[in-house]
Amino acid sequence: MRILVKNQSLLLVTGDQQRGAYRFFLCGRTVDSSTMETSRAPSSSVFVFCFLLFLSLSFVPSVLSKSRPISDEEIRQKKNECYADIESGLWGWQCKSSSTAKENCALRCLSPPCYELIYESDPLEEGEKDLIRSQEYKYCMYKLSLGESIDGVRGSFDL
Structure with a gap:
């Protein structure tokens, strides 16, 4: 234009x-x-x-x-759309190789900047449930939805 x-x-x-x-x-x-x-x-x-x-x-x-933060329902809906894309093969065979690989791909699909910040250097491993990083990821999405900087998100829930 x-x-x-x-x-x-x-x-x-x-x-x-x-x-x-x-x-x-x-x-x-x-x-x-x-x-x-x-x-x-x-x-x-x-x-x-x-x-x-x-x-x-x-x-x-x-x-x-920037008027309101992303809701849990919106996150769930978008994540389900990511799972559907993964199942259809749009993300390649490696994302369907295991449930953990599928979860890592879904997190990358849902928010590439948050995945890069929180999980890229240390992806989820088989059987791992990391509640602290999960909260950091959700907080990152919250800040992005408000148009705020995600600096300082990583490590914000460390004890």
Whole structure:
């Protein structure tokens, strides 16, 4: 997507350069490239409104992601989706080789940055239940969901 500002007109351009098909958004008017017409430039107040609307909409996802922490239910749901991907073979045969390998792959799938921080240097071993690292991993996901730094997460539950 390109943003062009010319003569107090805000023009957003999206499209497929190889096919020559483009769509233009000019402060509320959408036009195909094949039927593009020249039109009068909007007033400066319309321009300012459209520009501010565009800016505010571009920041909505980041604002919404920081409004609340990830819930246990959301974590469970995402982890189940990871298990389904592993079972379907998307993560390769090594992730299906044992229940521990499957768990390590599910943790990596669920949150790669948290897996890297908590488990990558010392993955779970057969039969291991590490409650401290499990809490650190969950805390890491919590902090990421709020858009916070995960510095200091590792070791935060050590006794």
